[in-house]
Amino acid sequence: MKYCSQCGSEVNLQVPEGDNRPRYVCNACGTIHYQNPKMVVGCIPEWEDRILLCRRAIEPRYGLWTVPAGFMEQGETSQQGAARETLEEANARVEVKALYGLFNLPHINQVYLLFRGRLLDLDFSPGPESLEVGLFEEAEIPWQQIAFPVIRETLGLYFRDRANGGFSLHSGDIVRSGSDMRRYEITIHG
């Protein structure tokens, strides 16, 4: 950030009065430009013993598989966001159920809120951001081709919970480890 989005003047990185960390401040009009983490909302759409995955038609991780998820938008609830992403990426309708995964990715200022979802019918197809959409039994999950560590981790917990007969909320942190873009430290809180 270099310029004030309200008045167009240059901003300065400084600690505002009464605050304890640097913010982009416009000394012309007085606006403080706070920056905060974003939420990625999505769901694991379930149909009997299968779940729906999408193969990405966009970067990052073009060609790899994930559950429907994306940035939460203004004016919606997190559950509405999860349903919207499922509709956009898989042309699929879900009833969004309980929160299943709360994952912090502090190195990129994101929090994932992943719900379980009940697929309402089998009328699905790839949306513009997907190459393919399919239903997978556990044994068919393409574990080596899952797009994001947070999704691989969540699906691992999901199938373990399912084998144990019950689902409960899991929370964890997924932090990139050093400079290697492919290495992550994963901490599960519970």
Place this chain on the structure above:
Amino acid sequence: MKYCSQCGSEVNLQVPEGDNRPRYVCNACGTIHYQNPKMVVGCIPEWEDRILLCRRAIEPRYGLWTVPAGFMEQGETSQQGAARETLEEANARVEVKALYGLFNLPHINQVYLLFRGRLLDLDFSPGPESLEVGLFEEAEIPWQQIAFPVIRETLGLYFRDRANGGFSLHSGDIVRSGSDMRRYEITIHG
């Protein structure tokens, strides 16, 4: 938003190519300025059968009571944010436990993530944003002086759960009802 924070040119509200909703777009440098909901993170600090509340020294709702909570910051996890807010507002140290409340406030583009927390000692005092900090038994809670509907609702669920012998995650939507700033529609999902 009127000006591009990257180059200082005027922005236009338009639907970018491949998108489906209006964004502030800079046609000079090409930056798309996405706006997304923010998270408010906090906790219910517990000490035996009492919980810690803070009386607000700032607007909005100056003089009313709430649990420690505030906007999540860049570079932290939601649990770290909840602990930081408790330290800042009550000079109190907590072990942040399970997520207890996930509440959407779509009319103001906020999501509350409220955890249960275990107070580590009784050495607490008002931080700069608090007039008073205190421990309350259920019968002592100032229900008519709770600062925010989301906190009143969460504490109501909390004491109901406690009476029933167990805590589980609750999720809901709290939406301002029409033009009356004091009326809200509250929907609890589960």
